[in-house]
Amino acid sequence: MANHNDDPQDPQLKTTEGLIVSTVNDIHILNITNLRRETVDVLLDIIALQNKTARETHSHLRRLFILKGIFPTPYFTTRVLRDPQKYQAPPHSSNAVVTNDGLMWRVVRGLIGKLDTSADSTTHMVGNEAEAYAWLDARHKTLGT
16 A cells, blocks of 8 residues: 555545555655556656646655566556656656666666656666665755755
């Protein structure tokens, strides 16, 4: 079951098996344990809501995506590419992606080119959470928003 620490009463946030969502020191952590249709739908709803909020508040959106032990599905890729503007990273966003699978690494890398269109939006692929936190902290100090 997903765990939303931001505001568990928010009716816009949904939960599903296969997705654990939390926030630590203003970093949104999305630990994705499967890419079933329901998980993908909820994940993309959360991403779209976070993007919208960051655009409206002009804040630095920092996210950590943990994608270990899962493989990309055609449904996941199709959903992202169907409406890329909805999932495009907002200005001043930093996304760290942790994965240990070569195929997932390549798929995410391919999607990044379509979603990171702002000069201040960056997605960084790393091998572990420690690297991800270090990079996200450095980005926050650089952007300062």
